[in-house]
Amino acid sequence: MRIGCAHRIRFLVVAGLVVTLCGCPWSRWALKDPDYAAKYDEPPVLLDVGDQAKQAIDARFVEGKGGWYVGGAGHADPDAAGGEIGVFGYPTSWLSANAGLALLGGTGADDLFVGLNSALRMQSPSRFSPFAGVGMFHGYSENQIPARDDFIDNDDDGSIDERGETSSEYRWLSAVYPEVGVYFWLNSSVRLSTSGAYYVTTEGRDSDFWFYGASLSFLKN
Ligand SMILES: [Ca+2]
Ligand SMILES: [Ca+2]
Numbered sequence: 001m002r003i004g005c006a007h008r009i010r011f012l013v014v015a016g017l018v019v020t021l022c023g024c025p026w027s028r029w030a031l032k033d034p035d036y037a038a039k040y041d042e043p044p045v046l047l048d049v050g051d052q053a054k055q056a057i058d059a060r061f062v063e064g065k066g067g068w069y070v071g072g073a074g075h076a077d078p079d080a081a082g083g084e085i086g087v088f089g090y091p092t093s094w095l096s097a098n099a100g101l102a103l104l105g106g107t108g109a110d111d112l113f114v115g116l117n118s119a120l121r122m123q124s125p126s127r128f129s130p131f132a133g134v135g136m137f138h139g140y141s142e143n144q145i146p147a148r149d150d151f152i153d154n155d156d157d158g159s160i161d162e163r164g165e166t167s168s169e170y171r172w173l174s175a176v177y178p179e180v181g182v183y184f185w186l187n188s189s190v191r192l193s194t195s196g197a198y199y200v201t202t203e204g205r206d207s208d209f210w211f212y213g214a215s216l217s218f219l220k221n
Helices: 002-021 034-040 049-057
Strands: 066-075 080-092 095-106 111-123 128-146 166-185 190-201 209-219
Touching: 066 190, 080 209, 095 128, 111 166, 128 190
Parallel strands: none
Antiparallel strands: 066 080, 066 209, 080 095, 095 111, 111 128, 128 166, 166 190, 190 209
């Protein structure tokens, strides 16, 4: 009896803390989303901290929705920096997918690559949600290299190996990565993300690196 009572008190304290931290008792954080509002458009019963806590953290309304995002990432040694813009979606409330056009500079390949980045992430369906996922990047770079001694008219201007002649050199870089991070919904449509991804690249194990990034995502409610 005493143990049950202690458990109940402990639950109430924890739930009360959650409610307090989330700015309840009636959190309005996602009421602009029609699916969320349909569930929680009435204030919860006073002192029902369980319902209040659930309402304050519930982000299941994202299921079946999507939007676009913009982000950046970086790392030192090897110096690497990147930017990305793309689209994302939630096939289910606990799984998100994203794909975007990405620029990746630096890395062990020492070039600027443009390519496609995509990832799958599993997360809790809550306002603040840690996630873990996997992703991949495929990109290419184009450089001009001197071509005055190959007996080829590389630039098709009628002269072979003329002064200043160059040819294009293309390089590919691919990477796969495991990733961990956190999501936080600022409101029903704007999500802040921070993450760390370990890029395992085609440049070899000496060129693998941690890539730390942040992004803002905009959900279409
Ligand atoms: Ca030429
Ligand atoms: Ca040439």
